Amino acid sequence: MSLRPLAPRADFPLLAANPGLHYLDSAATSQKPAAMLDALRHFYETANANPHRGAYALSALATDAYHDARATIARFVGVADADCLIFTRGTTESMNLVASSWGGVHVGPGDEIVVSALEHHANFVPWQQLALRNGATLRIVELTPTQTIDLDMLRDMIGARTKIVAITHVSNAVGSITPLQEVVRIVRSRSAAVIVVDGAQAVPHLAVNFDALDLDFYAFSGHKLLGPMGIGVLVGRRTLLEAMPPYQFGGDMIEWVRDTDSTWNVLPHKFEAGTPNAADAVALAAAVRYLEGLDMARVRSHEIALLEAAEASVRALPGVTVYGPPPAQRSGVLSFSLADVHPHDLATILDQHGVCIRAGHHCAQPLMRRLGVSATARASFYVYSDGSDVDALVGALTAAQQLFATVD
């Protein structure tokens, strides 16, 4: 197997220091390039001050670094109006922000919120709880036999009562890519619903253009695309963000604070209360520049090649079930189960071979129930993955099967 990595392992200190490690859990979190780590350190060593608040040159440096980072990331995901790109802690916080701030005001008794059966808990539980709190109905679009969203069912479900449609761009559990243009067409033609998209697994792997997709909200997490933990993004349509109440209150998001009431700052500050996580935003921008250097089209073709190779080898094992659609409709992950080996046992044995996979429900319990399993094994690939990772995975799976083979 001679599939090369797209990004050299040498660029990733943890991987370089652990040559025997086969890290196949990038969907959980990605490994970090030195370029990103250097940018993080560089900020603290040369430009560290509280952005917006100081009147001295260093503060101006910090402010510029923070907003340059915003501009870089906005460009990466096709957002022309960069002040509509809000920094959050991650996809989970972004979804909770929309549910609380937009949903809290606009969703009431008789309204409907539509989600899919693929959703990660971060794009399922906030809407479920919003519906319960505000007396609305949660409706769930079911899946095709290859675990893609059933567009016919979606079509039937959308109507005048639909206030929110929350959908994943790429499933973290089984990798299905949602045809967003089609979804938008269906929703817009039948309702005035806002469309909220979970892009956590999409932005690392696919070229995303928010403005071209005509979405209302789009969220993703920095740590999945070579960035640090603790920083993520919510992109929103300006008219919606300006009309909705703030999510958190405090410094920076205010304009005037009187004893009895306060007024709000403009975008993006209105939704960025408190000292921003400027350092991680700067580091995320460095990660984005690293990915741009690789070229997202090549990121996608590299991962398709790995997914095809991995799926072919895994399918050749006896008693295997592979979940999700074919590689052309899938991104990032290969989710599977072996008949005689519980996913948890699989992960432990693979660990002893230096192979890191994820075994569990992948924060998608509604999906697991529909698959009829409590857990699956999931291997995920990223820019530093290569053919030797696929070989190690299959070798370790074979060893696990031999260990657990039932002897009559």
Added chain:
Amino acid sequence: MSPVSVVAPVSASIAAMYQDALLAHHRAPHNRRVIEAPSASGARKNPVCGDEITVMVSLVGDVVRDVAFTGRSCSIATASASMMTDAVRGLTISESLALADAVDRMLHAAGGSAGSSEAGAEPLPDPLTPLRGVAPFPGRHGCAMLPWQALREALRAPAGNR
């Protein structure tokens, strides 16, 4: 061995025992059956992987006369449940609960940098010896403890619990 593993090393003999005994219990678990009309029962689910174990107990006075389990689980939880039923039969309620605590201590002690502490050297009944092999794998402690937690639930419940 994983290059980034920071777990305590397991001696070759324990590792081997873990493998053979674990697999034996996994392939042919002891007392995986239903007790009709048990004196008490408890069930626990592991939210991480969805495994579930139900433990049923028949008591005569405060002595565990019979114990069995059902459920769907990984090899470690199944094997632990199987060994548990061997170890607990014939013990009193308080002895059984004390044994659950001892297993808990054994699992969590071996992760320390000091190696085996007193809890690591604490004796366990023979049927439970293979569980020591799970101690170096913190990610699997929950699996090994699942049946014991179900047992605790059964034995701490008031008489007549189902």
